[in-house]
Amino acid sequence: PSIRKFFAGGVCRTDVQLFGKVVVITGANTGIGKETARELARRGARVYIACRDVLKGESAASEIQADTKNSQVLVRKLDLSDTKSIRAFAEGFLAEEKQLHILINNAGVMLCPYSKTADGFETHLAVNHLGHFLLTHLLLGRLKESAPARVVNLSSVAHHLGKIRFHDLQGDKYYNLGFAYCHSKLANVLFTRELAKRLKGTGVTTYAVHPGIVRSKLVRHSFLLCLLWRLFSPFLKTTWEGAQTSLHCALAEGLEPLSGYFSDCKKTWVSPRARNNKTAERLWNVSCELLGIQQE
Numbered sequence: 474p475s476i477r478k479f480f481a482g483g484v485c486r487t488d489v490q491l492f493g494k495v496v497v498i499t500g501a502n503t504g505i506g507k508e509t510a511r512e513l514a515r516r517g518a519r520v521y522i523a524c525r526d527v528l529k530g531e532s533a534a535s536e537i538q539a540d541t542k543n544s545q546v547l548v549r550k551l552d553l554s555d556t557k558s559i560r561a562f563a564e565g566f567l568a569e570e571k572q573l574h575i576l577i578n579n580a581g582v583m584l585c586p587y588s589k590t591a592d593g594f595e596t597h598l599a600v601n602h603l604g605h606f607l608l609t610h611l612l613l614g615r616l617k618e619s620a621p622a623r624v625v626n627l628s629s630v631a632h633h634l635g636k637i638r639f640h641d642l643q644g645d646k647y648y649n650l651g652f653a654y655c656h657s658k659l660a661n662v663l664f665t666r667e668l669a670k671r672l673k674g675t676g677v678t679t680y681a682v683h684p685g686i687v688r689s690k691l692v693r694h695s696f697l698l699c700l701l702w703r704l705f706s707p708f709l710k711t712t713w714e715g716a717q718t719s720l721h722c723a724l725a726e727g728l729e730p731l732s733g734y735f736s737d738c739k740k741t742w743v744s745p746r747a748r749n750n751k752t753a754e755r756l757w758n759v760s761c762e763l764l765g766i767q768q769e
């Protein structure tokens with residue numbers, strides 16, 4: 474048990490309630506996202522589960538509703554690998570909700586074989602970074618109107634191995650599926666950094682999260698990692714434990730001045746590449762160009 478405790482990491486201890494608050498969380502039909510959604514629903518929020526597979530989403534929502542007695546757990550279709558789907562989700566959400574207090578960019582893919590999305594983006598970059606970049610951009614006005622509000626981006630300790638290869642962002646010249654994940658997770662930290670800078674004074678704050686090494690289905694594309702995950706399963710965090718840092722960043726009081734990268738419910742250090750303001754700004758501009766976002 475003491476070894477388990479060592480690996481379990483921090484626990485979100487705030488007793489903040491969320492009655493009247495609205496939350497969007499991506500990829501919450503399973504894994505860390507589902508546990509995060511469950512706790513937010515337990516605290517009274519209206520929770521939008523934004524996911525690719527609506528049937529799986531409905532089944533998660535029913536389970537959460539039964540568990541928390543909160544009927545305001547709603548499912549909406551969102552495929553982050555398709556900019557049309559992201560725009561359609563945002564349009565629908567903005568039409569039905571006048572407020573948004575917490576956006577959790579949780580969905581992610583890992584170790585996908587090389588592939589491009591309908592928009593021509595490499596899949597890790599598309600789902601993990603560009604999709605959430607566009608979603609956040611489309612919902613930012615509503616977040617600002619609802620301030621104080623927060624944006625939580627699920628990154629990973631894997632960002633330490635990442636690099637933003639501006640000369641080959643889509644991996645056309647060189648592709649390694651492990652590094653493609655690391656690059657996209659570094660992009661999450663740099664996005665958070667630049668977003669925090671641009672949101673100063675708006676009442677919207679933003680955090681990047683490493684949830685820990687968690688017993689989820691994220692490794693489904695790799696036989697080897699599935700095997701390793703199973704072997705080391707007792708030492709991995711449960712999805713409930715993995716949700717704690719996202720919850721801490723979404724809820725804890727007094728976190729506003731600490732915008733940054735969190736793990737085990739504490740602010741922690743990022744790689745030197747993730748602290749580079751020039752790279753963060755350039756990635757922001759390139760992402761806008763790729764997504765056809767007009768900057769003011």
Ligand SMILES: NC(=O)c1ccc[n+]([C@@H]2O[C@H](COP(=O)([O-])OP(=O)(O)OC[C@H]3O[C@@H](n4cnc5c(N)ncnc54)[C@H](O)[C@@H]3O)[C@@H](O)[C@H]2O)c1
Nearest residue numbers: 500504505552553554579580581627629686687689690691
């Ligand atoms: N599990 C870990 O050890 C670990 C470690 C570090 C970071 N993370 C990060 O935590 C986040 C959650 O991962 P998890 O461990 O719960 O994995 P998971 O595979 O259980 O959950 C990922 C979710 O993302 C969704 N998703 C994938 N592609 C999508 C798309 N195109 N559109 C919409 N949704 C899509 C999946 O359907 C799933 O619901 C990810 O961003 C991951 O990178 C996980």
